Amino acid sequence: MTVSAMLQPEQGLELTPDWWRGAVIYQIYPRSFQDSNGDGIGDLCGIVQRLPYIASLGVDAIWISPFFTSPMKDFGYDVSDYCDVDPMFGTLADFDAIIATAHGLGIKVLIDLVLSHSSDQHPWFTESRSSRDNPRANWYVWSDPKPDGTPPNNWLSIFGGSAWAWDATRCQYYLHNFLSSQPDLNFHEPAVQQELLEVARFWLERGVNGFRLDTINFYVHDWQLRDNPPLPPEQRNANIAPAVNPYNHQEHLYDKNQPENLEFLRRFRALLDTYGAAAVGEVGDAQKGLEILGEYTSGNDKVQMCYAFEFLAAEPPSAARFAAVLRHLDYVAPEGWACWAFSNHDVMRHLSRWDMSSAAVRVYATLMMCLRGSACMYQGEELGLPEAELVFEDLRDPYGIQFWPEYKGRDGCRTPMVWEKATLNGGFSTDVPWLPVAREHIGLSVDAQERAPDALLHHYRRAIALRHSHRALSRGEMRDLHVSGDTLSFIREEAGETMFCAFNLSHEPATLYLPQGNWITVGQELNSSGAGEDGLVHLGPWQPCLLLKR
Incomplete structure (x- = not known):
């Protein structure tokens, strides 16, 4: 389908300034949504093909996980070109088709911006690591070693081990909060902030309605590179990193959550307001997530929404737990706006994580649509997909490979969407998928549930419709x-x-x-x-x- 054949981008959209308030957002993990060209990997044209289905759910917006040019060491969260589409996903013209088709169906489009770090194959990093005096020498976080040759401080990577990697060309360490192939950008450098704002402008000019901001509280580091203090064992939890990861042993005072981050968010919000766009930030912090959510969404001059990990955690949320989280949020973030989620591409699907019955899944879905805040659904959640069981040989996630078998990684929630019960690979692809289609998912396919009046899919549609039919639920x-x-x-x-x-x-x-x-x-x-x-x-x-x- 050509872009010229698409509907006009703004047709069908409700472009009120606070459209995001109370919105229901549907997350698409593009590698696993729909393969349109038979290579086993989902792509942008596949998203275009399935947008009418998403519209049938009644959601307000989609969030598309990264599709930018990338070596795919972390499956797109390691960007080597922020302003182009990786060939495995298609072209910029295919993205334009998503914008036009989604807008024609009344769906807004958010894309995933990964601003805290890039790929080590990004031209910016290639230049930065080439010498200590090139024009981009200060675009990443570089530091000399301690006198004994060890890293400059005790900061740890979420993916395990030190957050510092040695570079033999500069004879310095560089910071990476995630994989060593994901060097952290230096937000203390004004040119970095300006360049990233121009990246956002590029996509806003292309018609996106906003962004999901990956690891929003990791942007700025302590310029003094002070050591993080230890965290008492009784305060540790595994909301952000698995319990087997020593990342949980530190209080992350200096490697993230810095006050200078607020000024960048104000600049980012000013750009968003120019286009009537919105952003939802991912707050990655195990101890102060709700406080940061409140800080980043207060005052109408930073981002509109954030989500923390309270309901993405392993602990099943009882009535008392829900109340505790909501009361604490009201106390620390009276002006804040949360975006609630039970599942996403980084955690075990909540049906398995909380060991839920069919009746429990339904009441939790209804509850989400009645909470104050916005709501985010992850693809397949509306089908009641459980976590897929994979063997080690099937794994693609470096996180799971690193900590197997104590932690199985994120592949189990990233397996392909199931569309048609009787079609090869559940209708996802005509070739061998990049991750196997889970056998236990086939019977839960979209077409099977469309034919069953009592299926969970219809329950989600009804819950979303209830939210939209009562302003008290969506905005109250x-x-x-x-x-x-x-x-x-x-x-x-x-x-x-x-x-x-x-x-x-x-x-x-x-x-x-x-x-x-x-x-x-x-x-x-x-x-x-x-x-x-x-x-x-x-x-x-x-x-x-x-x-x-x-």
Whole structure:
């Protein structure tokens, strides 16, 4: 399909300044979404082909994980050209087709910008490492060794080992918070910030509606390169790195989360506002994620949304856990705006991570669409895909290969999308896929669920539709947060509309007192319980109650 045959980019879009507030965003991992040319790897034309399906879900926007030119050491999160498409995914014309088709369907497009680091094959790094006095010598984080030849400090890489790699040409170490092939850009260099803003401008001019900002709190490092202090064992958690990784042994005071980051975010927001665009930042911090979320989204002069890892963690979120997170967020980020997610391309799929029943998956999906904030779904989540079981020989993720078998990496959540039950490779590709299609996924394919009225796919559509039909759910304030046993309840309000939401997150029946008022039941298609004549709400196992005040 040619670009000229596409619909006009702005046709069908609601371009209000705060369109992002309460939006539902669908994440696409392009390698695994749809292969259009039979090489076993998903591509941009495949996304174009499947956009009508995404539109049928009722989502507001898509987020496309990186498709830029890259040696693919970290599958696109190591960029060697920020302003072009890697040939394995297609061309800039194919990306233009995504923009035109998505906009014609009323879907906004966010793309994944990886600004904290580049590939070591990026021309900027090639020049930077060539000498200590070239024009880009200071574009990356370089440091002399300690007198004994060891790295300049104790900072650790998320992928294991020291965050410093030795370069024999400059006879210096360079910083890499991730793989050694992902050197960190130096945000203390004004020219670096300006160049990255121009990268964002390039894509905004091409029609994108915003960005997902990878590792947003890693941009700026402590210019003094001070050592991180140790973290007491009782404060360690595995939200960001697996427990077997010593990264969890440090309090990351100096390698990220620096105050200078705020000024860059203000410059970035000013650029976004010029185009009516928005950004959602990934906050990678195990101890202060919500505080950083609040700091980065407050005041209308930084990014609009952030997500932390509270609900991407291994711990199943009970009613008490939900309440604790929401209360803490309200305390540390009263002006902030969260973007909630249960799954993404970096963590085990939540159906397996939390060992969820079908009924539990449904009530959690409904709950997400009732939370204050925006919501992000990961491809296949709407099908209830479990984590794929892979053998070591199938792994492609360097993280999993490094820590196998204690940590199996991220490949299990990145296997191909399943479209057609009776088609080779689930309709993903006519060739051998880059990761195997999980056998346990085939029966959960899109076409199989389209034919089943009670399938989870339809439940997600109904939950999204409920969110969009009530401004109290999509944009409203939250109050009267309450926990009773395993039941969570709260009130959402906006523009004169009041809704009572309760969720039984257990296998046992539950009873709640209903707030005073005249209530009518909504969301019956989501198995919502009604108000009892005795002034109580009676909930079955894994049942919500959604009431609208008259």
